[in-house]
Amino acid sequence: MGLIGGSLALALKKAGFAATVTAWDRDPEALEKALERGVIDGAADSVRSLMDAADVAVLATPTLACEALILEMLQNPGSARCVTDVASVKGDLYRAVVAAAPEGAAIYVPGHPIAGSERSGVAAADAALFERHRVILTPDANTDSRALELVQKLWVAAGATVQSMDVEEHDSVLAATSHLPHVLAYALVDALAQSPIRDDIFRFAAGGFRDFTRIASSDPVMWRDISMANRDALLGALDDFCEHLSTLRNAIAAGDGRALENTFRSAKTARDEFARDLAARDRVAD
Numbered sequence: 001m002g003l004i005g006g007s008l009a010l011a012l013k014k015a016g017f018a019a020t021v022t023a024w025d026r027d028p029e030a031l032e033k034a035l036e037r038g039v040i041d042g043a044a045d046s047v048r049s050l051m052d053a054a055d056v057a058v059l060a061t062p063t064l065a066c067e068a069l070i071l072e073m074l075q076n077p078g079s080a081r082c083v084t085d086v087a088s089v090k091g092d093l094y095r096a097v098v099a100a101a102p103e104g105a106a107i108y109v110p111g112h113p114i115a116g117s118e119r120s121g122v123a124a125a126d127a128a129l130f131e132r133h134r135v136i137l138t139p140d141a142n143t144d145s146r147a148l149e150l151v152q153k154l155w156v157a158a159g160a161t162v163q164s165m166d167v168e169e170h171d172s173v174l175a176a177t178s179h180l181p182h183v184l185a186y187a188l189v190d191a192l193a194q195s196p197i198r199d200d201i202f203r204f205a206a207g208g209f210r211d212f213t214r215i216a217s218s219d220p221v222m223w224r225d226i227s228m229a230n231r232d233a234l235l236g237a238l239d240d241f242c243e244h245l246s247t248l249r250n251a252i253a254a255g256d257g258r259a260l261e262n263t264f265r266s267a268k269t270a271r272d273e274f275a276r277d278l279a280a281r282d283r284v285a286d
């Protein structure tokens with residue numbers, strides 16, 4: 001019952017998809033806050049009692065906590081017709097679940113909303129968080145088609161566009177588009193925070209620094225888990241990036257203005273195109 005679980009609960013209640021949302025969290029304060037804000041209708045005292053009351057069960061904990069909890073949910077499916085999750089890395093988790101519960105895994109539909117924020121906790125939950133955003137599902141040939149359909153309907157009700165993808169492809173794409181930028185933002189802020197002129201750096205930093213580093217305010221546990229769970233793909237993305245950065249460094253050292261301008265121009269073209277695509281997506285949704 002944090003940012004993503006809370007936002008989904010609000011979205012599903014608003015859309016009328018869920019008449020009742022019940023949650024369990026290991027942190028009782030999260031459940032109290034969610035009850036106070038009307039994000040959930042009830043709190044369960046265990047995973048088992050939650051599953052006994054569920055049609056659809058959604059797990060929204062940090063990535064490395066997911067394996068044990070998904071297995072507990074699949075071992076006690078209660079009345080749930082599907083079990084899904086929102087973890088940012090899918091490969092290791094899916095393989096571990098299928099290896100430990102090959103039959104039960106049929107109703108497990110791995111999911112990942114590509115929407116979020118640097119804020120965490122149920123206090124930041126927002127019913128509109130998933131509107132106009134993509135959700136990637138990574139089912140395979142053994143996934144129960146009715147479970148898949150239900151999870152697709154859930155995300156459409158929350159305002160998202162659903163896309164299915166191979167689990168390996170998911171992890172390598174997200175390593176590049178999400179995990180690498182977070183590591184870079186954390187690394188930049190950490191490096192500057194240790195500088196002897198740290199106070200001046202932060203005093204005179206403005207829009208550019210703010211835009212580049214917003215995501216370094218994200219939850220460290222969430223990003224520790226993602227970096228560990230997606231180790232190989234993230235290392236690959238980091239190695240490619242370091243090579244690119246080193247080429248740029250060499251151009252600066254050599255005073256090679258043409259190489260610098262070419263790199264900046266090609267990046268600007270790609271970034272402008274991305275911004276236009278984003279704007280078009282918003283217009284289609286309007």
Ligand SMILES: NC(=O)c1ccc[n+]([C@@H]2O[C@H](COP(=O)([O-])OP(=O)(O)OC[C@H]3O[C@@H](n4cnc5c(N)ncnc54)[C@H](O)[C@@H]3O)[C@@H](O)[C@H]2O)c1
Nearest residue numbers: 001002003004026027061062063065087088116117120121
């Ligand atoms: N924040 C984002 O931008 C974003 C976007 C997409 C997906 N995700 C993924 O969604 C998941 C949740 O992220 P969030 O931002 O909502 O985090 P959050 O910190 O806001 O919420 C996580 C919740 O899980 C609870 N929790 C932690 N360990 C637990 C355990 N072992 N058992 C039971 N409850 C436990 C915490 O008490 C907290 O309420 C993560 O896997 C994250 O990678 C996050």
Ligand SMILES: O=C(O)C(=O)C[C@]1(C(=O)O)C=C[C@@H](O)C=C1
Nearest residue numbers: 088113114115116117118178215
């Ligand atoms: O907007 C942000 O702050 C996010 O970090 C969201 C973001 C992303 O990188 O786009 C972060 C992790 C998730 O797995 C999905 C989305």
